[in-house]
Amino acid sequence: MIVGGQSLVTSPPVFSHDGKKLLVCTGCTVSVFSTTTGMLITELEGHTERVTSIVVVPVVGKVGTKFSYYCWTASLDGMIFYWDFSTPDLFKKVNVHLPVHSMVIPNILSASLGSTNKASQNLYAFLSVEDANRKVENVKHLCGLIQIYDLTNSTNVGSVLAETHKPETLAVSKSGEFVGIKKNKQLNIWRVPNKNLKSVNMKKLKLHHTRTLSCLAFHPTKRIVAAGDVSGRILIWKGFGKTRYSQDGGGKMKIDRGDMPGVIDRDDADSCSTWHWHSSEIKFLMFSSDESYLFSGAKEGVIVVWQLDTGNKNYKPNMGSPLMYFTDSPDPSLSCISCEDNEIHVLRMPSMDIIKSISGIKPPLVLPELQGDQSCVTIGCDRSNGFVALPTKDYRVQFFSLLDGTDISHLQVIERNYDPVEETTVYVSLVEVSDDGSMMCTVEEKLPEMGIGGLISLKFWARGSHTGQYTLSTVIYEPHNNAGVSDVAFCPGRSMAVSTSYCGNFKVWVNNFSSIHSGDEIPEKGGWRCQSVSSYKGIPMTAAAFSGDGSVLAVAAQTVITLWDPLNNVLVAAIGDSLGPIRQLSFVGSSEYIVSFSAGTKADLVVWNISNLCMHWSYKLLVEDICCTRSGTRFAVLALLSPLDKSISTGKDGIVLVFDVENPIPVSSWFVKKAKGGRLNFINNKLGEATDGKLLLAYINGEHEYILFDPSDVKEGEDYIPRAARRPQSHAHDENVSHGYASIYGELPSFDLTKARSSDNIPFVPSERPWETIFSGSSHALPPLSKLCSPFLESLLEKAEKQTVLSQ
Template sequence: MRGGQSYVSCPPSFSNDANRLLVGCGSSVAIFSTATALQVSSLEGHTATVTSVVVVPGSKILCYCWTSSLDGTIRYWDFSLLECIKKLDLHLPIFSMVIPSLLSPPEENSGKTHNVYAYLCMQTENGKDNKPKLCTAQIRKCNLTNYHKLSKLTLKETKQPVSLTISPSGKFLGIKEKRRLHIWKVPKMDSDSAVSKNLTLHHTKAFSVLAFHPTESIVAAGDVTGRILIWRGVGAQNFQDSGELLNGTSMTDNEVKPGVRQNDDAESCSTWHWHSAGVSLLSFSSDGVYLYSGGKEGVLVLWQLDTGKNTFLSRIGSPLRYFVDSPDPSLSSLSCADNQIHLLKLSSMEIMRSISGIKPSLSSQEICESLSSKAAFDCTSGSVAVQTENYGIQFYSLFANRGLYEVQVCERNYQPVDEITVVVTMVELSVDGSMMGTVEVKLPEEGIGGLICLKFWDLDSDTKRFSVSTLIYEPHRDAHISAIAFHPTRRMAVSSSYGGDFKIWVCREDSQQKDQTPQNFSWMCHAVGSYKNKAMRAAAFSADGSVLAVAADTVITLWDPDRNELIAVVGETPSPIVRLIFVGKSEYLLSVSHGSTPQLIVWSMSKLAASWSYRLEIEAVSCTLDLSYFAIIALLPKSNEHMFRGDGIILVFNATDPIPVASWSVTKAKGGNIAFLKGNTSDLPDGKPSQTLLAYINGDREYVLFDPYDKEAREVNMTRQDDLAALEETGQFGYASIYGELPMFDLKRNKASSIFSSASNRPWETIFSGPSHKLPSLTKLCSEFLESLLEKRTSIVE
């Protein structure tokens, strides 16, 4: 089972009835219900990242779409049947794809059937002697209807892959390249020939995003400084006949074209500036009255095109990526950099529902790389806890492949444009998942003002969410915390520090009387220990909790956690030990050393000596709860990456034997983690029983679940069929399609209740409320209303 892919690698696309949202999700296309924001199905077939999803417009019954991928293929799908109808293999990675003819007005497509052409941004073919060219990408045309061979005609070559932008009318195609915008006019009768008419718009700063007006010759673009430029009357010279020039002049005078640089083909250019960082989102409303913009601030700005006045949808909490309108005028989608897609109700500028993927890795990871911990697994429930940018912890279900909820660790307003001052460096869960420990670090400013805070959290049995129970400032004076470990059976935990000590914490029982005020803290320090003032870098409890192992630089110290007595000192390693873990209920202890001589050592507790070891650079390690098996992620040298087809390898061992039981090559192993999960038949999508599953999450937080003891590598679908039926919406017709279902009429109901009924029970009073730019035209409403009241019948003519 695979999951955790990015939902915002390319813009999503709505179905024609606006009930489905098609989202590029890794090498597949995830289909979500807009009513529930839950995944209902997926399109499987591509072998690399999907880069474009284009739904074929038409009636609400049609469910066809085109997709492109880095695997070099274009596929035509019937996404109602989850069936691939057509596949075109271009043998070159496709970075972006647009299909102008699908956006053309119906009258231009009536009559004779024409070929459908796509414009692609592809990787360039290698030159002679198989040497790559200086330009790595090129824009080319492809006949999707009668594909025989990719057209050799190239619109343009670029040094880097670019995103293609098509106008809502399908008449113009544009790209941004540094400080220039290149715009082509798509011919009405498209053919295999190249597009001849084009123009270029210039700017003093690098462009970041481009948008076309739906009906007028207006082009908007955002730059890296936060400015929005709007050109009006674009293409009056290049895209019109010589006799149709404005006022019969060539308009070369700078006074006639205010704001236009280098005599570009535009009447005027105006500049708006609100964003403090680069603009990453620009989109016109469907009627062209408004312009939407967004950037790193996490604020959606709604500009009135004629006046320049703006309104805001703030506190989104993440940089914005894409804004997509739906066939339903009141529904839109907003993709954010934190791997979330929000479904917006634009009439009230509010977020109705959210599709939440796993949050990406922290941008501050490099700042606190030596202090940050990896994702924490709840092996019982099959979820993972990861740190988020907004000082929180996200709990993500690995079986369901969706976000569960978030816990705010630091009560502080998060602004994406601010400098990083606070980092949640550590999260650790207990074995049963009922307790959590977190560490947040306030970074010092110019070496002054740093602060470390340790928090213990308890899981509420009713809400199934964590709430903070104890807050401890500077638990190890001014030293950073290196590890947190929970007792397997009791409410006890240990924290170790680089300052040379460790502390054992116990949870006090709730013994106060009813008349007394409740205690603010429930955890207290039980004992403090150290060993020769050496840095304590790792800690772990044994399976029964009777032994506490703490790594003191290059040696392992064994303690009695109840009496805080030193029992023994084990071995000596050439490099500092950074990780300790007991292997299930066996007598073996694992130690991982980092440094000039990285090493994995298996220690026998009965002999207090090393049993066997490997000279490997270990990224992560996990063990089973009952058996004596453990798994590791080992980083491979760059010289061996081509041999293993990855930068890491997963090895599964029996602690008694140095020969691996199984191995798998993996990619993006740096920053990854691994864990054994309890398999549950009810949680597995295919319903097949599995006692233990192995979860691997890579540095980009993409994960895979598999059976480590199954010799056959079997892939199963993430979505169960019995879940899909419950998510399907029931169709409504006639009166119910406009006003909703009528309530059940009860003769015994009190007549007075109908008099004092609230306005919310009268949908006809608010059905046409909202801004005028979002309401459909009166002609469209009238036809829809009359058609909904008619019942279609099939008549048989004899």
């Protein structure tokens, strides 16, 4: 079983102490990437649930030694691990017995492995955990807890620092002096003592705001804290925690307000200022390494650079996606930005130019509520190459390799600039790729405004010279009048496709090539045209499929399956009613069977025999997707489990079943997670790890995470050992950067003079006749003329033998 597609941006990444590696939370693992090459170096595997936090240990030995690459990781499985991520090796496990949503270690800078003081060796972690036992019927339950944990002795320290409605993200200052969280409309800040770390001794400071806060950040050295709210405002509190008391008339102590502009109520701060540019919720705030600027980001995809002294701002626009995290590096010339489209960009500071990008599979396209079945988005799959074609928010189609777990290319389908702030009004609703990958079809829809202005376009694409490269062939506006396109299918072995519509007809499209004679030149024109239009009693057509040899076309007219001769546009037969409207059809290999499924209250899975025009067998299942092999008699089904099923408690809400068409008993099965909106398909195995020609079954869940199964194995899915699809590169760990001559031409080869004379592959070899080879080779590889001149002149002169003169 091969897993992949995990999100790269569920938690902020962390740089290694030298800035050469980037540690990224990817599901249950931690992926270590090279910031120089952008390739995967290694993975830290051991957690059983999603990793939420990474804390890199600062340098405690010489740079470059194995003692320089330690880190702590926390996960929702309630475990905290201590790693050497250069090896990688797991050194320590700490069980806190509660899911950890966030972790910071303030005193990690002062703790030293070589210290003789036992107290200074203890590491104390601030944890944001979730206690599910606190969830009661009361709406105001507090299940989020802020605790202190002694990582050295694996024990809790003191009592709970704070209780929240949900687990909050912790923030810590670079010096480790302050730790804070945002809690609704206020900030809670604790000052971490150097000694005797007990939670009961830690005083909590509160700073208030009139709107709900979304993030916070501490200044590296000064008592300045910044917070962003859901309306796009940024608040800067200066001099917080410097309480000044005075006596009132009754002799009681009170805070000396003095001149504290912008400070609300009795907040302990010298001043509070507000900046506003963003129009949406602030996602991140970070102070620059030179302590002069503040970086902010939100949904607009723009990094705003604020000057702390003046409040002036500058911009780094066109990041192409809503922003999530901004991470600085110990190397002041590097930083990285995490985007909502599952992409991390490594930036060169201070210009913030993108030097490398780490891309994952794009998240699902979220559409506004529409009527009927037109709100679903269909993704395509190239079975021959093992990659999927997914519509993205920026009006593109991403081609992603399931076998390698890498991003291949992006195709601009709609010529329109993407604005993350605007609502989705135009989107790619369907992508279909032919079996051999030579042709592709896309359907794009423009939503009407006030019931006016809707548009549907059908586009055909031809594959280029490279994998994942397609060129536009034909654009057809309103292919079915004003009705939506429900399905598109390509005919195997022919340049033919069929599109079905909710308006009650389907159209057969062919790729027409004609020659136009113009003098001696014969230019070729090619394009797709409509060959025929058919309907069945005016019933909406919901699905279509071609047989393996392309001789039969099956079209679903709601509950009826109609069989057609696609070349002559003749109705051959119709198969009896199904229980509900058919959502998908597929021929099982080259057999005489068709498998279909219906959704809704009358959901069922039916196998039809087209020779007898009758039902072969059926199941009462809530099916999400089906796929069939192009040869053989097997097909796979993705079904949703009932909420009463025991597997739901483990998070597995779906099941993948593999059937042989002759037998209603499944050949193999696997329980899966996030089955709603999932997809199935068979792809060719090109990994070289199995028998030649063996197929793999690809399951893509509703969040675009995927698993590749071996459908021929009858064992349960839990018996497999999962392996990541994105494999480490053998040369990815090489962090040496070339400069000067080597960066342009590469390193000069080193010659072994003892073997050079017998080698015929070296262009310049010292010999007894140097004048014949001294100027051979590339010009950039030759020494300068000042060094060539002397050997050349010496080669033209005869060397006299040395005579020994004996003095008498």
